[in-house]
Each structure stands twice: as structure tokens, then as C-alpha cells.
Amino acid sequence: MSVKPAMPLKERMKHAIADETLIEAVKKTTDRLEGGKLASSEALGNWQEWREQGSRIRSHVVQHLDYYLGQLIQNVKKRGGHVHIADTAEHAVQIFLDITKQKNAKSVLKSKSMVSEEVHLNKALEEIGVKVLESDLGEYIIQLFGEAPSHIIIPAIHKNRYQIADKFSAISGEQISEDTPTLTAFARRKLRQEFLEADIGVSGCNFAIAESGSIVMFTNEGNGRMVTTLPPVHVAFMGMERLLPSFEDLETFVNLLPRSATGQKITSYVSVINGPRKEEDLDGAQEFHLIIVDNGRSNILGDDEFQEVLNCIRCGACLNVCPVYRHIGGHAYGDVYPGPIGAVITPLLRDDMKVWGDLPYASSLCGACTDACPVKIPLHDMLVHLRARKVKLGLTPGWERMAFRMYRGSFANPGRYRLSMRAAKLMVPFMAKDGYIEKGPLHMLGWTNARHFPSPAPQSFREKWAQLSAELEGPKGGDSK
């Protein structure tokens, strides 16, 4: 799907940085999540070994994706579920619309699913007049605001509770106070009626277990259970790679995912759904559909530099530690997946470096994301690989190519390096003050908007070297005072 953000990345960033409420809300929550993660991962012990294990399992699945997908499909069908494979976002939406039509559905109730965001399901449903309602509190809030999620785990991370209370008051016509229990109670009251009326329930899928054909969901609010059991039809959206071989492997992720995501030892609910309701079952949907979404994922398979990104379990830990994310929030990334994982996966999924090739530059390459990732995806390396790809495709600006050609010209040649350093120094007296450049050409580059720049030293180290080494070699040598 050719999606294009409305503004270029730099503009989106500028807007976000200027929005103090947003940044404050994001920082506050990410700090809390990061702190929680550290505490809960420490409490588990051997965190690094758990990560190793997680990474190993995920890599194994991705390397044998064909096999496990086949197994999963077979087992879901065996249990009476319907399986659909969607190559593209449009295809995924079409499959869902067909189900809606077939069931003559008027209303759809959703629990959280990033893949449904990825394929823009809500928009498509609204266009054909089917009512669609988010039941996850965070998703419900941003739906009311008409916005997209700005975090993988905490969709409304960028809103504070005053903004939420205002919104709730506006839609209900009564004054709702901004304390969390009141806000939650209000949403619960609102949503309760809807649960009973919905024709189709939509959920995501944290993991699908190949050996049993089960769908596993980690949730905290109980809405996930209701969405998947109350409406007569349940449709689960799943990214093609979200598989685990067996329940034994799930144990690793029951530990890794909640700790990495929210700092919880375990989420309130871990739901396992095994196809539609059987006669002896007490609850469950009468009909179960699984939509397996490719939408660019198979492009990444077999690509040495990026295949590992399919190991991602969408925990959001890389967002929480990313200093860039914390200063611009999620919407500035321009697509569904924000933060370091978004900067890597969006250009890959969209397979369009022309439109999305600026995202990999939204990182200082500090490596905090790689360190945080529970399945050890080398995100910061991938960001550099993506930049190299952009250069290779000839998509970087001409002045930049020229600058690095000049860099090579002088830095790969010590004689020329010396000369160019000297030449640069000749410029300085016109710009510097007390050894610093406060304005001047660096202003155009943006450096001096936020800091001063040192002027080159009167004598470089290499110019000092002869004298220095003579002094150290001299009679006083090694024990000079």
C-alpha cells in the first residue's frame, strides 16, 4: 500500500518537539515503564540467558517459517477455524470486509491489534458504514480523538489524563473528573453495552502456537476475553511471523514479553483460543477466522541484513529507552510503528526507501534499543544498514555525496588531511570568539542553535608531536615531573 505521510520527517519532528504536553506525557510514562522493566527483569534473574533463549526460538521460527506456518494452518483448520492468507494490506481488509458482508454485520468490536492498524482496518469499515469500536482503553481514547496509536503498547501515551477527562466529558455531556478510576469506570460503562451487541469481535495475536493451532493473547483489561467470546464471530489478525513452535516455547515469552513491555511479571490475562466454540464449551465464538498478514514481511525473509527484525515480539521496550522517541513521541514517525523498531521496519515493510528512507536517520545510534530488545535484534546496526541502502540507491542529496567524497579525498590521504585541517583553521579567526564559534556557518547546519562549537586548537596534536616526543625521549624521559 503506498502510504505517504503528510509532512516530511523533519517537519513532523519539529511539531512534536514543540508540543510540551505531549513530550512530558511521553517521558513520564516511558520512564515508568523502563524502571518497571529493569526491576522485573532483575527479579527474574539470568535476564541475559532469557534473552538468548528468546532470540534463539524466534530465529528458529523465522528460519523455518514455511514449515511452522503450514503446521499452524493445518491445526487451526483441524479445530474448525478458517484461515486466510493476505499478501497485502488491501487484501487483508478485503478478506475482512467479505466476512462482514457474509455475516451481514453492522458492528465490530475490537481489542488491541497493531496489525489491524497496519492495514488500516477501521477506516475501511467506516467507509462502508460498519460501526467499529475499540475496546482497549488506550485505543478507545485515541479513537475518540480520531488519532492513531503513538506507542505499540500504550497507544494513548501522548495524552495526559486532563485531556482524556475533557474528551470524556465532551462526549457524555457530564463532567468527568480526571482521576484514573473514574476515567476507567466511565469507559467500562460505555463499552459494556457494546460488547453484547457486536456482530464480530476482532483481536490481535501475540503468538500463534503451531503445534496446536492456538492463538495466544496477553492482555490486562479483560476486554480481550470478551471480544473473543461474546460476539458470534471472532476474527484474529496476525502478522505472518508471529509464531512459536509449541507451548513449551511460550513459557520463555510469558516471561520476556510482559516484563519488557510494561514491567509486569505477567499480564492479568493470558488467553489461549483454540478455534471456535465446541459443543461442550461454556463460551466462545461460533465462528473463528485467522487472517495471516504478509504485507511486506516476505520481502524481509532471506535478507541477511534484516531477517532478524522478524524476531520482534512488539513489546515496545526499544521505544521506552529511545531518547529520540522520548523527545518526539510516536506520531512523528509517520506510520503505525514508532521508535527504533518503526524506523527499521517501516521502510522495509513499505519497501519504499524514497518515501521512508529518512526514518533510519531518526537515531543517534546510541544502541539503547539493541540493549533493551528482549530478543536481541541489533536495531542500531540495522539503522546503519538502511542508511547504506539509501546511499546505494542514490537517494541521498547531492551535496551530501559530495561532502563524503571530499571527506574520503582528504581523510584517506594523510598529506591532504593535514592541508585541509590547516585550511579550515584559516577560516576560524573570522568566526570564533574566546575559542568558540557561537554563530556563523554552523548556524546553517543547526549546531549552534543549541550549543557553541569549539574552534580548532592553534596547534593540532600532530603539530605538537615532534616536540612532545622529543621531550619524553629526552633525559627526563619516563619520569618527567
Add this chain to the structure above:
Amino acid sequence: MNVSLFITCLADTFYPNVGESTVRLLDRLGVRADFPEGQTCCGQPAFNSGYRDEARDVAKTLIESFEKSEYVVGPSGSCIGMIHHYYPLLFEGDSRWEERAKKFVSKSFELSQFIVNVLGKQDLGARMNAKVTYHPSCHAMRLMGIKHEPLALLQNVQGLELVDLPFAEDCCGFGGTFAVKMHEVSGAMVAEKAEHVKETNAEILVGTDMGCLMNIGGRLRYEGAPVRVMHVAELLWEGVKS
């Protein structure tokens, strides 16, 4: 022991004192270092911007100039991290260069790492009466795993009051070309870092990497904050000679 100095392009041009302190410290520890003049830069600016061919040529120049050295020591975790982490990748499959690159990796060390882990010294006999806070640079910490080495050296400086920097492990926003290309967010990040530095009331901010220190120091000066910024080598040498 044949030790060669890798004085990074940033230290060479802007902070020769860091290079000088490095040599003098090593000399004090009984290590005579040479300075191969063919060296220029590790290639990181080009590599991180995606310009691999350009980075490769600059890297070759560096590898060649240290071919004869037994040890290479540089006062920057970021540049040494570039060598360790990316040189093998840069020359992968190149039969002529792959081995040379790997040899270079195995003999190069960041300064504090060299002093503590290779020379086995932590107490250099330095003294300084000052309140100091330490910023762990991302690449030293995450690419090179250098965490306790600089702290061990600082903790052994007599008279030094070492105070924790809040959110110490957050990036300062430098990131090389990032600071220019994404200067808005980089500026916001360094402003936050400078805030935390000021909160400590330290007189000196010390670090192992001049890129980060140029960034944070430039911000502190922009704000008129009276915090001195020093490389670990400078602080130690100043403490040793006095």
C-alpha cells in the same frame, strides 16, 4: 611493549590536550608510545551515514598506518568501537583486507580499558579536589562494554568527589552527523543532558569521548553554565602532575 597512539581526528584538531595527556599518562605508567603520522580518522562519520565505500578507504589508511604496532590505544570508545564493531563487517569477504582488519581489531583498545585491563593499573596516584560527575558515552558503554574501567580510575583519584549523573546512560544527542542532520531533536537531547549535569552541582563533567563532550560542553557554554568539561585522560594527567 610497542604501543601506538590513535589520536582521533576530533582530538587532533580540537582537543590536542587530550592527546598530550594520553601520551604523558602512558609515559608515566612506563609505556613509551609512538604516533604513526599516517593516521587520520576511523571512518565513522562516513560509515554511520551509509557511505561504506568512503568509510572503507579511510579505514584502510588507518589500518595501514598501525600495521607495525603491537597495541593501538585511543582516547575514544566511539572510534575504537567503530573499529571493533564495524571493521570486520566493512572488509567481509575481501581476502586481502579481512585478516588485516581483524588483526587491527584484536590489538586496539580504548584508553581506560588499556590502562585497567591490559596494564592492570587502577590507581595512578592522582589527586584533585573537585566535585565531578561522569557521563558514560554510549559507544564506549554499549559497543565496547566499557563500564567500570573509567570509574575505577576516577574512584582512585584522591580528593575527588564523584557524584552520580541522573539518567547517566541516556544519550547526549551527539551521534556524529545526527547532531547536524537532526539538529532539532539532537538539540533537545543535549539540553536535557545539560540539565542533569547542572542538577549534580558538579564543577567538572568528565567523559571518555570528545564527541559527546564537545556536544555537552558546547551546550553548557551556550547556557553560560560554569561546568568544566574534561576527558578522563586530562583529568588524570592534571591530577598526576600536580
